[in-house]
Amino acid sequence: MSTEADPVLDELSTLVFEMTRRLRNDFNVSAAELNLPPTQALALMCLVAPASMRELATRLSCEPSNVTAIVDGLERRGLVTRELDPSDRRIKQVTLTGEGKRHRTKLGSHNKAKVAAVFNLSAPDRSQLRDLLSRALGDSSRSTSDSSESRPAPQ
Amino acid sequence: MSTEADPVLDELSTLVFEMTRRLRNDFNVSAAELNLPPTQALALMCLVAPASMRELATRLSCEPSNVTAIVDGLERRGLVTRELDPSDRRIKQVTLTGEGKRHRTKLGSHNKAKVAAVFNLSAPDRSQLRDLLSRALGDSSRSTSDSSESRPAPQ
């Protein structure tokens, strides 16, 4: 699906998409190994520190309305608790249980080897790759961060 | 959502995910500028050369059943034609019309500047980034390419 000029840009896009495809697929496999749906596994990884429902939505980059079902699932599995904040009883603090922490650690270690395999490079090369990616993204100071992405009607 | 050890791997994952997020969002914006839904725009880019429905499904990495609606949309917009292959009348050849070619070119050029902004590096740095990514992926010779990704029931 290349356009025409600047083949390097096309290659870069393809390579980055392919990396993401592998990383996401590997993560989903790791999640399945713990019998967790991807979204719940993702939320688990976001809960290093406790968070309100809204804060968790921010960490997951999704709407707060969607967090309810995700946390429902984690709660049913006994991996998190939902506790009312005494100082503001509108807020629910979502916190990992002991079992939740164990699951989170397992998920992380299950996935680590797979991530290392995707970035199959020497330590210096990995650092250089990180620096290049970081510079590319960091220096771009773009406004595209907002995802106000108008969709046309599917004709 | 970092685990614990090897912070470079965590950073690499984060950076790659962020790049993909921007690339995809930019592409969708480019598609919207031409009043095209993302999937139709993606199919348009895949049709440099004509393809059967099944071949197009392969290029899009999706099931053939989903291609029908995508090509329906492109056909309604007058961007592609569906023609029976005379030598095997089961097969339908999907081909860009003149307008389809113009749309495809426009889409590519609309998106090119955005891609360049995401990979905001000098030409040598871009080449080096491509080499590193390519080596990381290419040398990994992994079996993860199959996406037989078992999903647990969402409890």
Place this chain on the structure above:
DNA sequence: TATTGTTATACTCTATAACTATA
């Protein structure tokens, strides 16, 4: 009046299974 969380709902994307028409 504003905010947190929830519910109901809708839309996109993608997968599976059953069907048809050709081979």
Place this chain on the structure above:
DNA sequence: TATAGTTATAGAGTATAACAATA
């Protein structure tokens, strides 16, 4: 019988809008 394309359908993911409880 096998294959190309289609249809119907279902599920995951994510978005918006309306609502109750609390501030």
